[in-house]
Each structure stands twice: as C-alpha cells, then as structure tokens.
Amino acid sequence: MTPRYVQALRSGALQAMAAALKERLRACDLCPRRCGVDRLSGTLGFCRTDGRLKIAAVSVHPWEEPPIAGTRGSGTIFFSGCTLHCLYCQNYPISQMGVGRVMTPETLAEKMLRLQRRGVHNINLVTATHQIPQFLEALIIAARRGLRLPIVYNSSGYERVSLIRQLADVVDIYLPDIKFASADVAAWCCGRADYVVQNRRALLAMWRQVGPLRCNREGVAVRGLLVRHLVLPEDLSGTARCLAFLRRALGKGVWVSLMDQYFPAHKALKKPPLDRKPTPKEIQAAVDAAWRLGLRRGFTQETCPCNEPAPGIEGTGFGVSAIGSPGENAPRTCRSRSLRSALLR
Numbered sequence: 001m002t003p004r005y006v007q008a009l010r011s012g013a014l015q016a017m018a019a020a021l022k023e024r025l026r027a028c029d030l031c032p033r034r035c036g037v038d039r040l041s042g043t044l045g046f047c048r049t050d051g052r053l054k055i056a057a058v059s060v061h062p063w064e065e066p067p068i069a070g071t072r073g074s075g076t077i078f079f080s081g082c083t084l085h086c087l088y089c090q091n092y093p094i095s096q097m098g099v100g101r102v103m104t105p106e107t108l109a110e111k112m113l114r115l116q117r118r119g120v121h122n123i124n125l126v127t128a129t130h131q132i133p134q135f136l137e138a139l140i141i142a143a144r145r146g147l148r149l150p151i152v153y154n155s156s157g158y159e160r161v162s163l164i165r166q167l168a169d170v171v172d173i174y175l176p177d178i179k180f181a182s183a184d185v186a187a188w189c190c191g192r193a194d195y196v197v198q199n200r201r202a203l204l205a206m207w208r209q210v211g212p213l214r215c216n217r218e219g220v221a222v223r224g225l226l227v228r229h230l231v232l233p234e235d236l237s238g239t240a241r242c243l244a245f246l247r248r249a250l251g252k253g254v255w256v257s258l259m260d261q262y263f264p265a266h267k268a269l270k271k272p273p274l275d276r277k278p279t280p281k282e283i284q285a286a287v288d289a290a291w292r293l294g295l296r297r298g299f300t301q302e303t304c305p306c307n308e309p310a311p312g313i314e315g316t317g318f319g320v321s322a323i324g325s326p327g328e329n330a331p332r333t334c335r336s337r338s339l340r341s342a343l344l345r
Contacts, residue, residue: 001172001222003150008169009143017166018136025051031083031129032160032198047130048098049081053138054131056080056100058111060120065257065299067213067221068152068175074124075115075149077108079131084156086190088232088268095127096266105134109141116149121220122173124152129159136170150222158195159202164209173213174206174225178246181238189236189274203227204249212297213255226255226298230262231286234273240289247293256298258286 008014024030025039037043040051060073068074078091080100093099112123128135139147150172157176178199180186186195206225213224229242239258246254260283268274287300 001150001216003148003172004169005139005143005151006148009140013169014136014140014143017169018133018140021133021136021166022051025133028130030132030160030163032158032192032194033083045130047081047083048096049130051134052102053105053108053134054080054100055103055108056094058108058115060115060118061124064124064175065226067215067219067226068122068124068173070121070218070220072119072121074122074152075112075118075120076124076126076154077112077128077135078126079128079135081130082127082156083129084158084190084192084195086266087271088189088262088265088274090261090263090265091127092266105137105141108135108138109145109147112138112142112147112149113145116147120149122150122152123147124154124175126154127156128153129155129163132163132167139170152221157199157202158190158192159198159205161201161205164202164205168209172210172223173221174210175228176203176206176225177228177230178203178242179230179237181241181245185236185238200245200249203246207250207254212253224255225250226257228257228259229286230259231278231283232262232274233276233278233282235282235285236273239286240293243289243293243295247295252294253297254295256290256295258290258298258300260286260301 005014008017027036028039028045029036031047033046035045037045039045039049042050044050056078058077061076062069062073064074078094080094080098082095085096089095115123125135151170152173152175153167153171155174155176157178159176180189180196183193183196187193210224213221213226215221227246229237229239231237231239243256246256260278263277264275290298
C-alpha cells in the first residue's frame with residue numbers, strides 16, 4: 001500500500017495542511033490543553049517546546065509489537081517534550097527535562113531517508129502531537145526525495161479530534177495509549193482530569209479513520225489501529241473498564257497490546273502504590289479481563305533476556321518483549337506470544 005501522504009503531496013494537500021498547522025502555533029491549540037501561546041515567537045508551551053523541531057533520538061527500534069517492528073525494526077523518532085507530565089514516565093528525560101536537540105526539517109528528512117535505506121518497516125513518531133507541524137515540513141522534503149514508508153502515530157492518546165481528522169492523509173497506523181478509566185486517577189497521575197474524555201473521543205476518531213490493524217504478507221502492519229494499555233499497580237489504570245470501553249465502542253475486532261513493563265520511575269518512586277511493579281496476580285487479572293470481554297486480537301508481554309535499552313536513551317527501549325502476532329504470517333522474535341495464546345495457557 002502506498003502511504004497516503006504520497007498522494008497528498010502530489011495534490012498539494014500535504015503542503016496546505018503543513019502551512020495551516022504551523023499557523024496554529026501562533027496561538028497553539030494542537031493538544032487539548034490549548035495553551036494559546038505563540039510558539040513561533042519562541043515562547044514555550046506546556047509541552048516545553050517552541051516552534052522549532054526538537055528531536056531526542058532517531059533510531060531503528062526492534063522492540064515494538066511484532067507487526068510494528070517486523071523483522072527489520074521500526075524507524076523511531078523520539079520527539080522532545082510532551083503534552084502530559086506523568087508521575088511515572090519512563091521517558092521523563094525526553095518528555096519533561098528537555099533532552100534533545102533542535103534540528104532542521106532538512107536534517108530530519110535525511111535521517112528518515114537513511115532509516116528507509118536501512119530497511120525499517122515504517123517511520124514511528126513517538127509523542128509527536130505538539131510537533132506535528134514541524135514534522136510535516138520534514139515529511140514533505142523526505143517524500144519528494146523518495147520516502148515511501150508508512151507513518152506510525154505513537155501517542156499518549158491525549159489528543160484533539162480536530163488534529164486527528166487533519167492527519168487522515170498523513171498517518172497510516174495509529175498506536176495510541178488508553179491509560180486510565182478514572183478522571184481522578186488521571187488528574188493525579190498526569191495532571192489532566194480530562195484525559196479520559198479526550199482519549200475516548202480520539203480513539204473513536206482514529207478507529208473511524210483507519211479501522212482495525214491490517215498487515216501485509218510478512219505480517220507487518222500497513223494500516224489500522226493498535227491500542228496500548230499499561231497495567232499499573234493496584235489497578236490504578238482501571239484495566240477492565242478501559243478494555244470494556246474498547247470492546248463496546250470499537251468491537252471485538254480491535255487490536256490491543258497489554259503491557260506489563262511498568263516499573264517505578266521519575267516521581268513515582270515516592271508515590272505509593274506507584275512505587276512498585278504490578279504483581280503477577282495483577283497482570284493475570286488484566287489478561288483475564290480481556291478474555292471475559294471477548295478480546296482475542298492483541299499481545300501480551302513476556303520478559304526476554306535479550307532485551308536491551310535503546311542506546312543513549314534513558315528509560316526507553318523498555319523491554320517490549322516480543323509479544324505476539326496478528327496472524328500466521330506475523331514475524332516472531334524470541335518468546336513472542338499473542339493475546340490468545342497467553343489467555344489459553
């Protein structure tokens with residue numbers, strides 16, 4: 001499948017979108033916070049970035065879910081800053097402490113083309129919401145020079161529907177979180193009581209746009225939605241309720257990645273019960289909830305001895321153990337297992 005941005009570039013729609021979104025930085029309203037600051041003048045938004053492109057790392061990442069990482073890895077771009085400030089963020093040096101460097105669109109375009117030459121399956125935008133206009137400038141340059149990889153929008157799930165709709169001709173695969181089921185917990189953990197409402201609206205918009213995950217003959221995703229959920233201790237994440245929403249709103253065809261990689265990081269070390277990992281019983285309860293709801297498509301994690309952190313990025317490369325497959329054609333690495341196999345074991 002040819003990425004949608006290629007046709008948008010040919011028609012001029014991509015250039016028009018990039019210009020319109022960049023103009024919104026003058027009174028920034030890209031995320032649900034709608035700070036309203038003029039980032040083009042150099043003022044920092046809550047996201048801790050201005051109108052310039054700021055990147056923490058560009059690398060080949062082999063530890064995403066198998067339909068994303070495939071056999072040759074995902075070409076990840078870690079954007080500096082974030083629209084949330086989670087107490088337990090495992091990427092907090094990047095998201096909250098400003099790790100990264102200012103980069104021109106031309107430089108990022110060349111880095112994306114270099115990733116394509118290395119054989120990655122996609123370009124994976126890690127927390128890009130607040131820098132989408134800057135990214136689009138780089139995408140236009142790269143696409144003109146031959147970039148033809150699908151775009152993965154790897155997001156916290158805290159999104160405005162208006163932005164998601166504008167990305168219809170850019171994003172091929174959505175990889176959002178569904179973090180919480182409770183407004184009170186969301187307010188405590190990430191400072192936004194509106195997370196649940198905004199997240200549910202965004203997930204529905206993504207689903208209407210791309211539908212369920214679809215893969216090529218190699219088992220690598222080419223289009224669709226895959227929703228991630230991180231299991232927190234004492235069920236702070238409200239796993240059963242999050243999964244129930246997905247089942248009710250999107251149906252049993254939705255793909256879900258249940259992640260058990262949580263460990264205390266950043267401010268969570270002094271915030272019980274976030275100061276401990278989930279117990280095996282809590283993890284199993286999450287898997288059981290998926291079973292009861294009839295969710296069979298997705299992945300669970302399994303600790304693998306060959307996992308290593310991404311070079312030079314503290315808190316990333318967080319051991320997404322090979323997790324499973326969306327079909328018999330999916331690549332399998334290490335001890336991968338699908339949600340169904342985990343549920344039936």
